[in-house]
Amino acid sequence: MLKQGPQKLIFELGAPGRQAISLPESDVPQAELSIPAAARRQQPPAFPEVSEIELVRHFTALSNMNHGVDTDFYPLGSCTMKYNPKVDEAVAALPGFTEIHPYLPEELVQGALQLIYEMEKYLAEIDGMQRVTMQPAAGAHGELTGILLIRAYHEQRGDKRTKILVPDSAHGTNPATSAMAGYRVVAIPSDARGGVDVSALEKALDDQVAGLMLTNPNTLGLFDENIHLITDLVHRAGGLLYYDGANANAILGYSRPGDMGFDVVHFNLHKTFATPHGGGGPGSGPVGVKKELVPFLPVPLVDYDGKRYHFNYDLPHSIGKMRSFYGNFNVVVKAYAYIRSLGAAGLKQVSEDAVLNANYLMQHLKKHFYLPYDRACKHEFVISGKWQKERYGVRTLDMAKRLLDHGFHPPTIYFPLIVEEAMMIEPTETESKETLDRFIASMEQIAREAAEEPEKIHGAPHTTVVGRLDETTAARQPNLRWRG
Numbered sequence: 001m002l003k004q005g006p007q008k009l010i011f012e013l014g015a016p017g018r019q020a021i022s023l024p025e026s027d028v029p030q031a032e033l034s035i036p037a038a039a040r041r042q043q044p045p046a047f048p049e050v051s052e053i054e055l056v057r058h059f060t061a062l063s064n065m066n067h068g069v070d071t072d073f074y075p076l077g078s079c080t081m082k083y084n085p086k087v088d089e090a091v092a093a094l095p096g097f098t099e100i101h102p103y104l105p106e107e108l109v110q111g112a113l114q115l116i117y118e119m120e121k122y123l124a125e126i127d128g129m130q131r132v133t134m135q136p137a138a139g140a141h142g143e144l145t146g147i148l149l150i151r152a153y154h155e156q157r158g159d160k161r162t163k164i165l166v167p168d169s170a171h172g173t174n175p176a177t178s179a180m181a182g183y184r185v186v187a188i189p190s191d192a193r194g195g196v197d198v199s200a201l202e203k204a205l206d207d208q209v210a211g212l213m214l215t216n217p218n219t220l221g222l223f224d225e226n227i228h229l230i231t232d233l234v235h236r237a238g239g240l241l242y243y244d245g246a247n248a249n250a251i252l253g254y255s256r257p258g259d260m261g262f263d264v265v266h267f268n269l270h271k272t273f274a275t276p277h278g279g280g281g282p283g284s285g286p287v288g289v290k291k292e293l294v295p296f297l298p299v300p301l302v303d304y305d306g307k308r309y310h311f312n313y314d315l316p317h318s319i320g321k322m323r324s325f326y327g328n329f330n331v332v333v334k335a336y337a338y339i340r341s342l343g344a345a346g347l348k349q350v351s352e353d354a355v356l357n358a359n360y361l362m363q364h365l366k367k368h369f370y371l372p373y374d375r376a377c378k379h380e381f382v383i384s385g386k387w388q389k390e391r392y393g394v395r396t397l398d399m400a401k402r403l404l405d406h407g408f409h410p411p412t413i414y415f416p417l418i419v420e421e422a423m424m425i426e427p428t429e430t431e432s433k434e435t436l437d438r439f440i441a442s443m444e445q446i447a448r449e450a451a452e453e454p455e456k457i458h459g460a461p462h463t464t465v466v467g468r469l470d471e472t473t474a475a476r477q478p479n480l481r482w483r484g
Contacts, residue, residue: 005465006465006466007058007061007062007065007465008058009482010048010050010055010058011046011048011482013048013050013054013058014048014049014050014051014054015049016049017049018049018050018051018054019049019051020050020051020052020054020055021052065465067409069081069082069083069084069430070083072407072408072409073408073409073427073431073435073438073439074408074409075408075409075411075425075426075427075439076409076410076411076412076426077219077221077380077382077411077412077415077423077424077425077426078171078219078246078247078380078412078415078424078426079271079412079426080246080247080249080268080271080272080379080426080428081409081426081428082249082271082274082428082429082430083274083428083430084274084275084276084334085274085338085341087337087341088274088275088334088335088337088338088341089334091333091334091336091337092330092333092334092337096111096112097112097329097330097333098330100112102325102326102329106308106309106310106311107308110308110309112329113302113309113310113311114304114309115332115333115336116134116302116326116329116332117302117303117304117309118336119132119134119286119332119335119336119339120132120134120286120301120302122336122339123267123286123288124288126252126256126267126347127243127245127248127256127257127258127265127267127288128256128257128258128259128262128265129257129258129265129288129289129290130288130289130290130291130294131288131289131294131297131301132286132287132288132289133145133286133287133288133297133298133301133322133327134284134286134326134327134329134332135287135298135321135322135323135326135327136266136284136285136286136287136322136323136327137282137283137284137285137323137327137328138268138270138282138283138284138285139173139244139245139246139266139268139270139271139283139285140173140176140177140285141283141285141322141323142245142266142267142268142285142286142287143173143174143177143213143242143244143266143285144177144180144181144322145266145285145287145298145319145322146242146264146265146266146287146289147164147177147178147181147183147211147213147242148181148319148322149264149287149289149293149296149297149319150210150211150240150242150263150264150293151181151182151183151210152296152317152319153240153292153293153296154210156296156317159238161207161208161209161210161238161239162183162184162208162210163183163184163185163186163208163209163210164178164181164183164184164185164186164209164210164211164212164213165186165187165188165201165204165205165209165211165212165213165234165239166178166185166186166187166188166212166213167187167188167189167190167196167213167214167215167218168187168188168189168190168416168417168418169190169194169215169218169219169220169416169418170213170214170215170218170219170244170416171215171219171244171246174213174215174244175187177213178213183210186204186209188200188201188204188212190220190418193222193225193373193375194218194220194222194372194373194375195218195222195224195225195226196214196224196226196230198226198229198230198233201230201233201234202233205233205234205237205239206237207237207238209234209237209238209239210239210240211234211239211240211241211242211263212230212234212239212240212241212242213242213244214230214241214242214243214244214262215243215244215245215246215247216243216247216251216257216260217247217250217251217377217378217379217380218247218416219247219382219415219416219424220372220373220377220381220382220416220419221247221250221358221377221378221379221380221381221382221424221426222373222375222377222378223250223251223378227260227261228260228261230261231260231261231262232261235261240263240264240293241261241262241263241264242262242263242264242265243257243260243262243264243265243266244266245257245265245266245267245268245272246268246271247378247379247380248267248268248271248272249271249272249350249351249354249379249428249429250351250354250355250378250379250380251351251378252272252347252348252350252351253344253345253347253348253351254348254351258288258290263289263290263292263293264287264288264289264290264293265287265288265289266285266286266287266288267285267286267288268283268284268285269283269284269285269286269331269332269334269335270282270283270284270331273334273335273338273339274334274335274338275331275334275335275338276334282328282330282331283328283331284327284328284331284332284335286327286332294315295315295316295317295318296315296317296318296319297315297318297319298318298319298320298321298322298323299312299313299315299318299320299321300312300313300326301315302326349429350429351379351429352429353429354378354379354426354427354428354429355377355378355379357427357428357429357431357436358377358378358379358380358381358425358426358427359376359377359381360433360436361381361425361427361436361439361440362377362381362383362425364440364444365383365425365440365443366383368443368444368447369383369384369385369387369388369423369443369447370383370384370385370386370387371383371384372384372419379426379428380424380425380426381424381425382416382419382422382423382424382425383422383423383425384396384419384420384421384422384423385399385421385423386420386421388421388447388450388451389421391451392450392451392454393454394450394454394457394458395421396413396414396421396422396423397413397414398450398457398458398460399423399446399450399457400413400423401457401460401461401468402446402449402456402457402460402461403442403443403446404460404461404463404464405460405461405462405463405464406442406445406446408439408442411423411424411425411426412424412425412426427439
């Protein structure tokens with residue numbers, strides 16, 4: 001049985017002279033170092049001296065302190081932390097994929113090129129686009145690619161535009177991306193139903209608007225009921241529509257961004273199509289475009305002439321390369337395996353189950369927490385700790401910390417910014433009713449504790465290896481190194 005409680009640092013283990021490896025004596029002469037004496041160490045670095053078994057046990061113990069979707073429920077809103085089928089990992093680990101190099105000639109990587117070509121066709125069908133580039137390495141990178149495509153489209157037409165419209169419920173990367181691409185960001189408020197305020201949108205539209213970035217369903221988990229009116233208004237003003245695909249897990253097989261009127265779409269393969277993410281990656285954010293924007297796509301694309309697959313660099317108006325080589329290929333392989341294993345009917349059921357699970361949780365939790373938009377949600381929903389804060393002095397952060405004592409990863413908190421004390425919960429399609437019921441029971445208990453024992457919530461978590469940190473000190477005076 002693994003020991004519970006704090007673990008020693010690896011620097012505190014072992015003894016002088018212990019090693020985790022054994023190397024033979026060198027059989028070549030020792031080279032003279034050309035490093036200047038002033039730049040050389042006077043003493044060898046104080047590396048840990050541990051045996052192999054100490055090393056293995058130490059890092060195994062640390063790994064068991066982590067929370068992941070393989071250990072329990074991970075309802076992180078707008079992140080789609082779904083279970084990643086192991087068959088996809090097995091496919092991506094095949095030597096034919098892992099042992100090739102991007103500099104190999106086309107004739108030696110026909111299988112890899114075929115996979116990229118077919119993946120593009122699948123995504124184009126799913127999102128209603130003409131062509132898709134696999135280069136972007138993540139969602140925000142896909143956003144930047146998409147906005148640069150919109151900018152190139154307008155510039156090629158001699159149409160200098162200066163503004164991008166972004167809803168106030170948008171992911172933070174939307175305004176950041178627009179500003180990075182040189183645009184002025186104009187926020188559009190939400191209406192009483194949680195969608196885009198159409199009247200405010202109409203007032204903001206003019207001949208300086210290059211486009212609107214929109215997530216649908218949005219970060220409130222709500223599908224915009226006026227989507228066709230919104231896209232029509234932007235197009236009539238000469239702008240283009242960008243679809244942030246972070247929430248595409250809700251619409252597979254039911255609606256396509258292209259049919260809604262969007263011109264550019266990015267997908268997060270590392271969310272919607274079950275490739276592991278977190279901790280910095282790797283991710284993949286393919287971008288699809290309508291016919292009018294194809295000439296501006298990053299090069300190369302993969303084409304097929306009926307006999308062989310090949311790279312196509314013949315796009316004179318291309319925005320250039322957005323990433324080295326051809327994107328995060330191994331992530332694309334995992335998503336390809338996921339799509340092939342489920343098929344069209346399976347992908348549709350993904351969204352059905354994700355939406356069903358979210359509405360099941362929402363209907364139970366709205367009895368105990370404030371629900372700012374009381375309408376059917378899609379794959380996620382936002383409740384608020386407003387009642388607990390006003391009545392008992394218990395904040396959303398306190399309740400999120402308490403969830404750790406129940407073995408659950410907390411949901412996204414304090415986002416979207418338009419909801420006070422927000423908790424954004426996304427169960428995904430992969431969780432069973434039994435898991436959802438355990439989560440409901442835990443949230444109900446936390447709501448009772450907020451009313452009856454608020455001090456217990458304020459001190460949470462109580463069962464984790466590390467208790468609640470002083471977050472201000474941790475941010476401003478982090479202790480990041482071993483000093484002996």
